[in-house]
Amino acid sequence: xxxxxxxxxxxxxxxxxxxxxxxxxxxxxxxxxxxxxxxxxxxxxxxxxxxxxxxxxxxxxxxxxxxxxxxxxxxxxxxxxxxxxxxxxxxxxxxxxxxxxxxxxxxxxxxxxxxxxxxxxxxxxxxxxxxxxxxxxxxxxxxxxxxxxxxxxxxxxxxxxxxxxxxxxxxxxxxxxxxxxxxxxxxxxxxxxxxxxxxxxxxxxxxxxxxxxxxxxxxxxxxxxxxxxxxxxxxxxxxxxxxxxxxxxxxxxxxxxxxxxxxxxxxxxxxxxxxxxxxxxxxxxxxxxxxxxxxxxxx
Amino acid sequence: xxxxxxxxxxxxxxxxxxxxxxxxxxxxxxxxxxxxxxxxxxxxxxxxxxxxxxxxxxxxxxxxxxxxxxxxxxxxxxxxxxxxxxxxxxxxxxxxxxxxxxxxxxxxxxxxxxxxxxxxxxxxxxxxxxxxxxxxxxxxxxxxxxxxxxxxxxxxxxxxxxxxxxxxxxxxxxxxxxxxxxxxxxxxxxxxxxxxxxxxxxxxxxxxxxxxxxxxxxxxxxxxxxxxxxxxxxxxxxxxxxxxxxxxxxxxxxxxxxxxxxxxxxxxxxxxxxxxxxxxxxxxxxxxxxxxxxxxxxx
Numbered sequence: 001x002x003x004x005x006x007x008x009x010x011x012x013x014x015x016x017x018x019x020x021x022x023x024x025x026x027x028x029x030x031x032x033x034x035x036x037x038x039x040x041x042x043x044x045x046x047x048x049x050x051x052x053x054x055x056x057x058x059x060x061x062x063x064x065x066x067x068x069x070x071x072x073x074x075x076x077x078x079x080x081x082x083x084x085x086x087x088x089x090x091x092x093x094x095x096x097x098x099x100x101x102x103x104x105x106x107x108x109x110x111x112x113x114x115x116x117x118x119x120x121x122x123x124x125x126x127x128x129x130x131x132x133x134x135x136x137x138x139x140x141x142x143x144x145x146x147x148x149x150x151x152x153x154x155x156x157x158x159x160x161x162x163x164x165x166x167x168x169x170x171x172x173x174x175x176x177x178x179x180x181x182x183x184x185x186x187x188x189x190x191x192x193x194x195x196x197x198x199x200x201x202x203x204x205x206x207x208x209x210x211x212x213x214x215x216x217x218x219x220x221x222x223x224x225x226x227x228x229x230x231x232x233x234x235x236x237x238x239x240x241x242x243x244x245x246x247x248x249x250x251x252x253x254x255x256x257x258x259x260x261x262x263x264x265x266x267x268x269x270x271x272x273x274x275x276x277x278x279x280x281x282x283x284x285x286x287x288x289x290x291x292x293x294x295x296x297x298x299x
Numbered sequence: 300x301x302x303x304x305x306x307x308x309x310x311x312x313x314x315x316x317x318x319x320x321x322x323x324x325x326x327x328x329x330x331x332x333x334x335x336x337x338x339x340x341x342x343x344x345x346x347x348x349x350x351x352x353x354x355x356x357x358x359x360x361x362x363x364x365x366x367x368x369x370x371x372x373x374x375x376x377x378x379x380x381x382x383x384x385x386x387x388x389x390x391x392x393x394x395x396x397x398x399x400x401x402x403x404x405x406x407x408x409x410x411x412x413x414x415x416x417x418x419x420x421x422x423x424x425x426x427x428x429x430x431x432x433x434x435x436x437x438x439x440x441x442x443x444x445x446x447x448x449x450x451x452x453x454x455x456x457x458x459x460x461x462x463x464x465x466x467x468x469x470x471x472x473x474x475x476x477x478x479x480x481x482x483x484x485x486x487x488x489x490x491x492x493x494x495x496x497x498x499x500x501x502x503x504x505x506x507x508x509x510x511x512x513x514x515x516x517x518x519x520x521x522x523x524x525x526x527x528x529x530x531x532x533x534x535x536x537x538x539x540x541x542x543x544x545x546x547x548x549x550x551x552x553x554x555x556x557x558x559x560x561x562x563x564x565x566x567x568x569x570x571x572x573x574x575x576x577x578x579x580x581x582x583x584x585x586x587x588x589x590x591x592x593x594x595x596x597x598x
Contacts, residue, residue: 103498126512138512163508165500173498174505177491181514184487187560192480195547198554199402199472201464206473209462213425213437215480217516248494255497257592260567261486264559293556 002026005154006059006092008052008075008082009066009099010037013125016132017065017098017158018046024157031055031075051080056092061151068243069101076109083112092118094147096154098139100124100240102247103169103176104254106142110168119147122168124175125159128235136160140178142170176248182282183245183265185219190286193227194293203228223283234281241282242269268292301325304453305358305391307351307374307381308365308398309336312424315431316364316397316457317345323456330354330374350379355391360450367542368400375408382411391417393446395453397438399423399539401546402468402475403553405441409467418446421467423474424458427534435459439477441469475547482544482564484518485581489588492526497592502527522582533580540581541568567591 002025007018010032018041021028029047030038031054042048049055052075056062062082064075076082082095095118097109106122113120121143131137137159141148148155148164155162165174192215196203207228211220226232245266252259271288272280301324306317309331317340320327328346329337330353341347348354351374355361361381363374375381381394394417396408405421412419420442430436436458440447447454447463454461464473491514495502506527510519525531544565551558570587571579 126509126514128513131512138508140508160511163504165504165508170498170500173495173500174508176498177495177500177505178509178512178514180494181487181491181509181516181519184483184490184560185514185516188480188483188487191483191558191560192476194556195479195551195558196472196476198556199469199475199550201469201472201476205462205464206476209437209439209464209473210425210477210480212459213430213477214427214517214521215425215477215484217480217484217519218513220480220516222513251498252494252592257493257497259490259494259588259592260563261483261490261560264563268559289558293551293558 002153003060004029004058006031006049006055006062008032008055008062008064010041011065011067012129013132014065015041016129019044020135020157021154022046026154029055029059052076052082053080053085056082056085057089058091060091060093061154062092062095063098064096065098067099067240069105069247072097072099072101072105077112083116083118085116087116090116094119094121094151096121096123096151098123098125100175100244100247101172103172103251106169106172110143119144120168121147121151122171123155123162124171126175126178127159130235131159139163140165140171140174142166142168142172173251176244176251179241179244180248180259180262182219184261185217186223186282186285187261187265187268187289189217189220189224190227190289193224193286194290226281227283227286232277232280232284234279236282237278238269238272238280238282238284239278242266242273245269301452302359303328303357305330305348305354305361307331307354307361307363309340310364310366311428312431313364314340315428318343319434319456320453321345325453328354328358351375351381352379352384355381355384356388357390359390359392360453361391361394362397363395364397366398366539368404368546371396371398371400371404376411382415382417384415386415389415393418393420393450395420395422395450397422397424399474399543399546400471402471402550405468405471409442418443419467420446420450421470422454422461423470425474425477426458429534430458438462439464439470439473441465441467441471472550475543475550478540478543479547479558479561481518483560484516485584486560486564486567486588488516488519488523489526489585492523492585493589493592525580526582526585531576531579531583533578535581536577537568537571537579537581537583538577541565541572544568
């Protein structure tokens with residue numbers, strides 16, 4: 001019998017991931033802020049629980065995939081949170097936070113859970129909505145290797161082989177590396193397209209010349225054509241990316257380093273938010289860079 | 300009989316490209332600043348000429364692959380340059396500048412050549428030393444489509460199908476788009492690796508997690524492992540990349556736009572030059588970002 005899974009958070013990512021677990025034969029109980037968000041999964045056979053605590057009383061493994069670090073804190077450390085369960089009623093032995101959250105919170109959760117005999121793993125992912133749907137997420141793990149072994153059949157359903165990056169928080173740090181790389185890559189792509197248009201080139205034809213060479217990237221292949229088509233629908237929300245950049249910058253601050261490209265990216269993405277783009281996809285950076293390119297010269 | 304080719308410039312790129320033409324059955328004459336630079340090609344059967352003008356008197360197609368726009372100016376417009384040949388002694392009907400140079404110089408060359416009945420194409424490449432050696436360069440062309448058709452058998456030997464991007468200068472503009480994208484992508488990669496090390500992660504293992512996903516790029520795959528191995532040998536020289544960034548920034552200025560990522564990249568690469576890295580490979584940006592990351596916080 002596979003272990004029972006209590007799942008917290010039914011957003012775009014969470015929904016696809018739970019579907020894959022149900023398909024894989026797992027018994028899954030759910031908690032989310034509103035029951036309606038979980039309804040389609042309940043229809044597929046998932047159970048419904050009124051609090052994270054209630055989930056932890058009946059499931060061996062708890063997995064959270066929520067929005068912000070504050071949400072993570074609430075579902076674990078809050079009233080009726082996973083860790084407020086009394087030890088003799090607790091069934092959960094492993095808790096996995098797959099939210100992109102702060103490395104320090106990952107450490108704090110692990111410490112809070114130790115007294116309850118719960119192992120905590122931080123396991124943020126990359127691969128977006130498509131990766132979640134197709135079960136091809138890249139999973140970056142921080143925590144105890146034995147705990148990882150125990151839950152690796154679950155990770156195998158959700159994504160590619162999970163990679164243990166170190167102790168508690170190392171998964172989150174790795175995700176910050178991932179986002180730091182993407183941030184400046186996106187700046188380069190959007191600036192390249194602004195240059196192309198401004199110089200009178202056909203940007204689509206330019207992509208034919210540059211996509212397959214040294215300028216090539218996942219983002220250039222997947223997002224540049226969407227920009228040219230005027231499609232700014234979210235694969236990944238600007239507001240979530242801004243959260244990630246802020247976590248990364250706060251960590252840099254804590255570590256005593258300054259990364260200028262990362263700082264510039266935060267500033268540019270903040271512009272996207274200011275102009276109403278919080279719920280657009282990250283490729284909406286193009287509009288901000290186009291506007292600033294002109295304003296910058298005018299001022 | 301294939302047309303005869305007069306080749307100007309025997310650097311790393313030029314040498315590999317000429318070898319491919321010789322292998323392809325072309326008769327090639329050479330000019331370079333010093334005869335010694337061309338010796339290995341002369342040994343393979345290439346001819347040697349004492350000036351660009353002398354080359355233009357005996358070859359139907361002239362191709363230049365030199366270092367800087369000033370070099371391009373000299374070989375075409377200078378004393379004993381290609382265009383100083385007297386019309387009745389001129390054999391050249393098409394001149395191709397494959398140097399990464401300014402779009403405005405490409406236009407200027409085309410205008411200067413018109414009176415001589417020479418068609419000029421700007422055709423910078425990407426793909427670096429490996430692409431030159433393997434004949435897989437990406438070739439971005441500006442100029443007349445009929446002239447391109449005429450020389451396309453040559454481009455087929457040197458690289459992938461050449462793409463006509465527009466009129467004179469459009470090839471150079473396209474190359475600037477390429478370099479603009481690479482510039483910020485490199486910032487992201489170097490910052491990601493600095494973050495990884497600073498946060499105590501194993502950067503090699505981090506690459507396993509991030510290279511195959513949304514952070515993936517040609518540069519991450521090819522240059523990040525070199526950075527981690529401490530290998531800063533040039534695939535592409537920092538000093539040439541700085542030249543390209545300066546051309547791109549000057550064009551932005553002319554077009555009335557400001558691209559902040561591009562400006563940041565120039566500033567960071569300038570740091571690499573200042574600390575003696577002009578003849579290292581572009582991945583040497585990592586050292587500058589690592590130093591500035593710490594200095595930035597200290598100040």
